Amino acid sequence: MTSLSSRMRQLVRDLDLRRLPRHVAIIMDGNGRWATGRGLERLYGHRRGKASVKAIVELSRKIGIEYLSLYAFSSENWQRPEAEVKGLMNLLKRYATTELDRMMKNGVRLQVIGNMRKLPTDVRQALKHTVEQTKRNRDLTVILALSYSAREEIANAVKGIARKVKRGDLQPEDITEDTIASSLGTAGIPDPDLLIRTSGEVRLSNFLLWQVAYTEIYITETLWPDFREKQFIEALRQFQKRERRFGRVSGDDEPPEAVEPPDRAPLRVAR
Numbered sequence: 001m002t003s004l005s006s007r008m009r010q011l012v013r014d015l016d017l018r019r020l021p022r023h024v025a026i027i028m029d030g031n032g033r034w035a036t037g038r039g040l041e042r043l044y045g046h047r048r049g050k051a052s053v054k055a056i057v058e059l060s061r062k063i064g065i066e067y068l069s070l071y072a073f074s075s076e077n078w079q080r081p082e083a084e085v086k087g088l089m090n091l092l093k094r095y096a097t098t099e100l101d102r103m104m105k106n107g108v109r110l111q112v113i114g115n116m117r118k119l120p121t122d123v124r125q126a127l128k129h130t131v132e133q134t135k136r137n138r139d140l141t142v143i144l145a146l147s148y149s150a151r152e153e154i155a156n157a158v159k160g161i162a163r164k165v166k167r168g169d170l171q172p173e174d175i176t177e178d179t180i181a182s183s184l185g186t187a188g189i190p191d192p193d194l195l196i197r198t199s200g201e202v203r204l205s206n207f208l209l210w211q212v213a214y215t216e217i218y219i220t221e222t223l224w225p226d227f228r229e230k231q232f233i234e235a236l237r238q239f240q241k242r243e244r245r246f247g248r249v250s251g252d253d254e255p256p257e258a259v260e261p262p263d264r265a266p267l268r269v270a271r
């Protein structure tokens with residue numbers, strides 16, 4: 001853990017920093033309601049939401065979370081009004097460009113999952129550049145889900161596996177859960193330990209459907225633009241109260257073989 005301000009130290013004092021989730025995934029919801037509730041355009045909500053992203057990335061890095069997945073734009077979001085989509089794309093491009101220096105300084109690696117081909121060329125290029133520049137950073141990996149649909153991700157994985165079978169490189173009986181996990185956009189990334197959804201909606205909205213099989217889910221009424229360090233720490237505190245059983249009986253706290261992705265270092269946290 002890097003140096004924390006005294007306010008942050010105060011906030012994290014109830015957390016057990018040795019038992020943090022290794023991977024936190026977030027469905028950042030409620031930007032529109034935050035703005036319209038104040039008589040503002042929805043885009044103001046997204047702008048404030050970007051400030052929440054920065055705060056949560058920064059704190060995650062400081063306390064030692066290794067992976068943070070953020071659902072920033074779903075495949076369905078293309079159906080929003082053109083001005084909102086354009087505004088969001090602009091925010092994403094600016095995030096990728098203006099945060100690059102900070103990411104390099106702080107050891108943050110950016111990765112992107114989803115259908116990148118659908119993004120405007122300038123946005124795709126800005127993201128590609130930051131992904132490339134930060135690829136050796138190791139402190140925190142931020143995974144942005146953009147133009148993302150979990151079902152589409154799974155369908156693409158199945159296509160890739162089917163091609164291998166067709167070429168004779170893989171036998172159908174040799175297909176395992178690992179074959180599928182390593183064919184997804186999140187290949188090489190451990191499954192989320194904690195999924196947070198803001199704004200009180202209780203659904204997964206086509207986010208990381210395969211990966212969240214054993215993930216603890218935390219829903220908060222707080223709208224994403226109001227979700228800052230204090231609210232994140234509360235989610236982590238609630239996570240630490242949970243007993244993760246992976247479908248088994250109490251007292252057996254090692255995750256089962258099948259849940260642990262292949263070729264990965266042993267988990268740092270007791271689950």
Ligand code: FPP
Nearest residue numbers: 028029030031032033046049050053072095
């Ligand atoms: C959902 O709120 C949020 C989104 C569709 C976009 C998320 C984008 C950001 C947080 C800003 C930029 C992100 C980065 C990574 C820089 P909603 O608009 O569906 O809210 P509503 O349900 O209240 O309408």
